[in-house]
Amino acid sequence: MSTGAAIHVTGLTKSYAAGAVAVGDLDLTVERGQVYGFVGRNGAGKTTTMRMLVGLIRPTAGTGAVLGRPLGDPAALARVGSLIEGPSFYPHLSGRDNLRLLARYLGLPDTEVDAALERVELAHRAGDRFRAYSLGMKQRLGVAAALLGDPELLILDEPTNGLDPAGIVAMRELIGSLAAADRTVLLSSHQLNEVEEICDRIAVIHNGRLIAEGTVADIRSAGGTGSLLIRADPLDKASAVVAALPQVTSVAEVGGALAVQTDPANAAAVNRALALADIDVLELRVVRQSLEDAFLDITHDNGPVPTGDQLEAR
Numbered sequence: 001m002s003t004g005a006a007i008h009v010t011g012l013t014k015s016y017a018a019g020a021v022a023v024g025d026l027d028l029t030v031e032r033g034q035v036y037g038f039v040g041r042n043g044a045g046k047t048t049t050m051r052m053l054v055g056l057i058r059p060t061a062g063t064g065a066v067l068g069r070p071l072g073d074p075a076a077l078a079r080v081g082s083l084i085e086g087p088s089f090y091p092h093l094s095g096r097d098n099l100r101l102l103a104r105y106l107g108l109p110d111t112e113v114d115a116a117l118e119r120v121e122l123a124h125r126a127g128d129r130f131r132a133y134s135l136g137m138k139q140r141l142g143v144a145a146a147l148l149g150d151p152e153l154l155i156l157d158e159p160t161n162g163l164d165p166a167g168i169v170a171m172r173e174l175i176g177s178l179a180a181a182d183r184t185v186l187l188s189s190h191q192l193n194e195v196e197e198i199c200d201r202i203a204v205i206h207n208g209r210l211i212a213e214g215t216v217a218d219i220r221s222a223g224g225t226g227s228l229l230i231r232a233d234p235l236d237k238a239s240a241v242v243a244a245l246p247q248v249t250s251v252a253e254v255g256g257a258l259a260v261q262t263d264p265a266n267a268a269a270v271n272r273a274l275a276l277a278d279i280d281v282l283e284l285r286v287v288r289q290s291l292e293d294a295f296l297d298i299t300h301d302n303g304p305v306p307t308g309d310q311l312e313a314r
């Protein structure tokens with residue numbers, strides 16, 4: 001296990017009694033200082049993963065470490081700030097008083113509260129009761145709470161949820177400033193286009209499974225314009241054959257298919273090479289679409305949520 005990583009999990013799995021597998025066999029490494037995007041549609045398993053990382057729920061299987069300590073370890077959690085599944089605050093107290101309560105619990109001075117409120121641009125409304133806040137203001141207060149104590153690692157579940165366009169830009173800048181200060185940020189979103197501007201690496205999760213992982217450039221080349229999508233059997237052999245072709249820039253496995261970076265004019269040559277190697281080509285098509293479209297396509301092709309029995313059978 002890489003103890004140097006901020007987050008490292010192997011085979012992380014969470015299944016529920018009814019047989020639904022929220023997260024299945026997830027391997028993930030977030031290096032220190034990275035801004036890491038966790039992307040997936042509603043119900044993909046992002047929140048469940050984050051809840052396991054901060055010890056709110058126990059994994060059914062798998063192991064992991066956060067800041068070099070086992071999942072849920074209190075000493076590590078004291079160095080982690082998180083905003084998971086919407087913040088919960090006292091509705092009748094002001095934003096500032098809510099944060100002061102938290103700060104006292106954490107043994108921090110009130111000056112930390114004011115600094116956090118400034119950072120999320122909520123200082124001017126800090127005296128208002130929480131219940132009078134808009135969705136975006138509640139979200140900002142949640143982020144301010146996560147910032148208390150200047151944690152080494154921030155785990156933010158959809159931090160831009162409810163924010164207006166200006167708020168989204170401000171949140172992006174805030175996250176950029178955290179990265180510049182050597183903090184590690186894991187954030188989730190259901191919009192690839194939103195995270196690609198701020199993240200060093202992205203993991204795409206669908207039905208609880210990791211279906212693509214890499215730098216923004218990797219993910220772009222896996223789904224961007226001017227590539228071929230190939231389904232073939234056996235896939236491993238197809239990958240090796242295609243990767244050896246001089247016209248091919250890169251090959252990535254995405255959702256049980258190969259995303260091949262090459263001029264679409266090479267489609268026939270690629271098809272010929274696969275046939276000559278005795279590989280069954282089930283599908284070969286040119287992908288000309290935006291990154292977001294490619295992501296939707298990948299996740300769409302991965303089908304409905306598998307049950308526990310289906311996962312066992314794999």
Ligand SMILES: Nc1ncnc2c1ncn2[C@@H]1O[C@H](COP(=O)(O)OP(=O)(O)OP(=O)(O)O)[C@@H](O)[C@H]1O
Binds near residue numbers: 020022040
């Ligand atoms: N307590 C639970 N009992 C049963 N199933 C659950 C439970 N919690 C989550 N799930 C299921 O696990 C799956 C993953 O949910 P999760 O909340 O992790 O998704 P998500 O990617 O965060 O989605 P969203 O973008 O909508 O927040 C969903 O199918 C959800 O219904």
